[in-house]
Amino acid sequence: MSRNTALITGITGQDGPYLARLLLDKGYEVSGLVRRSSTPNLERLERLGIRDRVRLIEGDLGDGGSIINAIDLCEPSEFYNLAGQSFVPESWKTPVQTGDFTALGITRCLEAIRLIDPEIRFYQASSSEMFGKAQETPQSETTPFWPRSPYGVAKVYGYWITINYRESYGLHTSNGILFNHESPLRGLEFLPRKVSNAVARISLDLQKDLQIGNLEARRDWGYANDYVEAMWLMLQQDEPGDYVVASGETHTVRELIEIAFGRVGLDDYEKYVVVNPDFYRPAEVDLLIGDASKARAKLGWKPKVGFRELVEMMVDADVELEKTKLAVKQNIL
Ligand code: NDP
Ligand code: GDP
Numbered sequence: 493m494s495r496n497t498a499l500i501t502g503i504t505g506q507d508g509p510y511l512a513r514l515l516l517d518k519g520y521e522v523s524g525l526v527r528r529s530s531t532p533n534l535e536r537l538e539r540l541g542i543r544d545r546v547r548l549i550e551g552d553l554g555d556g557g558s559i560i561n562a563i564d565l566c567e568p569s570e571f572y573n574l575a576g577q578s579f580v581p582e583s584w585k586t587p588v589q590t591g592d593f594t595a596l597g598i599t600r601c602l603e604a605i606r607l608i609d610p611e612i613r614f615y616q617a618s619s620s621e622m623f624g625k626a627q628e629t630p631q632s633e634t635t636p637f638w639p640r641s642p643y644g645v646a647k648v649y650g651y652w653i654t655i656n657y658r659e660s661y662g663l664h665t666s667n668g669i670l671f672n673h674e675s676p677l678r679g680l681e682f683l684p685r686k687v688s689n690a691v692a693r694i695s696l697d698l699q700k701d702l703q704i705g706n707l708e709a710r711r712d713w714g715y716a717n718d719y720v721e722a723m724w725l726m727l728q729q730d731e732p733g734d735y736v737v738a739s740g741e742t743h744t745v746r747e748l749i750e751i752a753f754g755r756v757g758l759d760d761y762e763k764y765v766v767v768n769p770d771f772y773r774p775a776e777v778d779l780l781i782g783d784a785s786k787a788r789a790k791l792g793w794k795p796k797v798g799f800r801e802l803v804e805m806m807v808d809a810d811v812e813l814e815k816t817k818l819a820v821k822q823n824i825l
Contacts, residue, residue, distance in 0.1 A: 499566050501525040501553060501601070502574030503546065506677045507617070509536045511572060511720040512546050518724075523547040523566035525559070525575065536677045553597030559604045563612070570727050572615045573601050576646075579681055580621060583643035584774055594646035595653075602657045602665070613664040613727045616654040619647045620671040620712070620738070620780050630783040633669065633734055640775040651734075658732055666726040668719075671738035671782040674802060675716040676809035683745060684713065684806060687752045692810035694764055695756035696818065701764050705771025707746040710779045714739040715797035715805075725791040738782020739795050751800055755807040 498515050502508045503524025512522045526533075526548045537543040549565055551558030553575050563571070576594035577583060583590040598616060605612045623631045624640035639645045651667050658665045678685035686702075693699035714737075722737040753761035787793045797805070 495519070495521055496570065497521040497523070497566060497568045498570045498572060499523050499525065499562060499568035500572045500574060502576065502617070503548070504533050504536060505574060505578070506536070506675060506679065507574050507673075507716055507720055509540045509542065509677060510675070510717045511574070511723060512537070513540050513542050514720055514724060516542060516545050521547075521566070523549055523562070523568065525549055525551040525562050527552045539677065553593045553600060556600040556604065559600050560608060563604050563608050567609070568612055570613045570615070571601065571605060572617075572723060572727075573598060574617045576617070577643070579679070580641045580643045581773060583641050583646070587642035590642050591646045591649075594643060595649035598650040599653050602653060602663070605663060606657065606661055610661060610663055613732075614654070614657075614666070615723050615727055616650055616665065616667045617723075618651045618654070618667040618669045618734075619644070620669060620736075620782060621777060622648050622651060622669065623780060624777050626777075626779060629779065630738075630740065630781040632736055632783040633786055640777050641773070644777075655734070664727070664732045666729075666732045667734040668723050668726060669734065669736045669782075670719055670722075671712040671714065671736070671780060673714045673716040673719040674806060676806055676813075677716070678806075683711075684748060684803065687749055688803070688806035688810045689814070691752045691756055691758070691807050692814045695758065695811065696814055698814060698818070701766045702749070703766050703768040703771065704745070704749070705768065705773070706776060707744065707749070707765075707767065709745050709776060710742045710781070711745075712738045712740070712742050712781045713748070713799055713802065714795050715802050718795045718797055722787055722791060722793045725793055729790070733790070735787040735791065736782045736784050737787055737793070738784045739799065740782060740784060741799055742779060742781040743799055748803055751803045752807050755804045756811065
């Protein structure tokens with residue numbers, strides 16, 4: 493049997509490196525689509541020690557020809573589309589570009605697959621943000637969408653075009669409707685990493701306070717390394733499908749902050765938290781909680797890392813990171 497090969501878009505992001513590592517461990521040849529950057533952005537691949545084990549191919553979701561070129565070069569059996577403008581507040585600032593990459597970019601990938609090799613299996617990184625103003629609790633594959641940001645709206649387009657290519661052309665295309673997932677590799681602008689990094693810096697006297705928005709917002713948070721396994725499992729099924737991937741628990745921003753400060757022995761977290769209206773959103777998704785029973789039943793998937801363990805892992809990683817940076821700065825290393 494020929495070797496499994498995968499093409500991952502968004503390999504320089506949070507999920508890309510975890511997925512790449514999982515696939516490499518399973519014996520895949522892994523390629524990643526990367527867009528040109530004026531400064532190196534391969535740090536996350538380096539942190540997982542896989543920088544030299546993946547092939548990087550230049551391309552951009554805004555440019556269909558570059559996706560065709562990438563498929564031609566690496567001939568994947570599986571295509572994981574993780575790329576996109578993924579930060580919700582940014583999507584109000586750049587709604588058109590968000591739509592171009594996070595919505596139309598998916599059609600560019602699907603067209604490339606249809607034209608070059610319709611046997612390629614396709615995974616689309618759909619999002620719980622599609623539920624937005626949630627019409628029922630918990631949210632499952634049958635819950636109607638009501639997106640609350642240009643990002644959520646773009647993701648709804650991506651979800652349906654993925655299903656449309658399945659129904660129109662018989663492609664093996666699947667949507668993972670993933671709820672928030674985090675890790676030490678998460679971008680610093682997202683709430684859990686913003687908190688873990690601020691807590692680490694405050695505990696080391698590098699920062700005074702944590703400026704934050706809506707403390708009462710609730711999310712269903714899980715660990716990215718658990719969630720990429722669900723992506724892979726979806727593409728191993730005989731039939732394509734759409735799956736909610738979630739922890740099934742919901743927690744407030746406040747709870748997350750309390751655990752994070754507690755991890756470094758600062759139990760009086762309120763002393764350090766400053767509510768700043770700049771971090772409120774024009775429209776909020778108040779409560780997200782996923783029902784992943786389909787993924788559990790059909791894929792045999794369940795999360796391994798719980799909420800507290802996740803937050804503490806992120807704080808510990810940021811304390812180490814900040815200490816290392818400090819040591820470098822002080823020329824100790
Ligand atoms: P990140 O924001 O960490 O990574 C996004 C990746 O997309 C980066 O590698 C970025 O490259 C790349 N990218 C952005 N625009 C383009 C473009 N035009 N062409 C090529 N590459 C591009 O996201 P995550 O890893 O956290 O998430 C992966 C996917 O899953 C995203 O689509 C996200 O919307 C979705 N998702 C994530 C959830 C989460 O909680 N993490 C929840 C549900 C869905 P560069 O490094 O150059 O910026
Ligand atoms: P999202 O669910 O994809 O938007 O992920 P985020 O991690 O960016 O935000 C999670 C929740 O935290 C949202 O409900 C935000 O409104 C809330 N939140 C509160 N304060 C902040 C903040 O300072 N930054 C971010 N990013 N989110 C915040």
